[in-house]
Amino acid sequence: RSGRDGSVIQRFAPDMTPEDPIILETIKQALAK
Structure with missing residues (x-):
């Protein structure tokens, strides 16, 4: 999956x-950042 900035x-x-x-x-962890 990728993050908000497009990074893996x-x-x-x-x-x-x-x-x-x-x-x-x-x-959940990614959204908490």
Whole structure:
């Protein structure tokens, strides 16, 4: 996924679902910045 400035925050496996807890936590952390 990319950050607000377009930089890569973290890469995820293509078979992960959007509801995966790892993805959700990464999004929460990015939004908190």
